Amino acid sequence: MTRSKGLQMYSKAQGADEQSLLIEQHASLVKRIAYHMLGRLPASVQVEDLIQAGMIGLLEAAKKFDASKGASFETFVGIRIRGAMLDDLRKGDWTPRSVHRNTRMVSDAVRAIEARTGRDAQDLEVAAELNMSLDEYYSILNDTQGSRLYSFDDLLDEGDQYDTQSAQQQPQRDIEKTHFKQALADAIDTLPERERLIISLYYDEELNLKEIGEVLGVSESRVSQLHSQCAARLRARLVDWQE
Secondary structure (H helix, E strand, O other): OOHHHHHHHHHHHHHHHHHHHHHHHHHHHHHHHHHHHHOOOOOOOOHHHHHHHHHHHHHHHHHHOOHHHOOOHHHHHHHHHHHHHHHHHHHOOOOOHHHHHHHHHHHHHHHHHHHHHOOOOOHHHHHHHOOOOHHHHHHHHHHHOOOOOOOHHHOOOOHHHHHHOOHHHHHHHHHHHHHHHHHHHHHHHOOOHHHHHHHHHHHHOOOOHHHHHHHHOOOHHHHHHHHHHHHHHHHHHOHHHHO
16 A cells, blocks of 8 residues: 555545544534424424434535634534525425415515505505405414525525526526525515514524514414514515516
8 A cells, every 4th residue: 555545545534533523523403403493483393304404414514614714613514404404394395385375365465555555564454455354364374484484595485496597507696696685685674663573583583483472572373473474575575586
């Protein structure tokens, strides 16, 4: 065996040992993230599925981490674990088609009202636009909570369109995503004050619906309704990105 080949084998073995150590040290982080996310998802989601997806993210992070780039592994691995869990949830979308249909229907009603009035659509107005009672409208909002809105990137039902594009279109894809994020930020700034607060508490502070309800002094069910209505309002105001 040549000296250079021996060094390569040693370096490869050392790298494998380092990866195994990173995985062992951060396995508990996968469980913490899984249980934290579980409190923000419908009851049909199983924590074991989140943990399994998170472990795959941890393995990939250990293989791809490059300390020379400056970021700490703790920061890098947390992002990869959470991303792997979200990817798994998107692939296994359990939401009935009727829920997706109702989500679009509510967004269409909100957009029509706001186009006519030039102001935020109110609950009673949306219910009337849909020719249903307020209780029926709230029932739809409760059903749509947690369907696909896991992150800002999921605000558009057709958000997966980027994944079907070729590698040659990556630069254009990056530009579009940057522009979309700015459009989303601008749309959030136009939301009613309470809905902006819910967005901040849910996505920035990562509180679950029950915790947000305690902050606002309303029930968890009402927060769920407001969150879904907020999502519908944002989809309505970002309709150009869906066409």
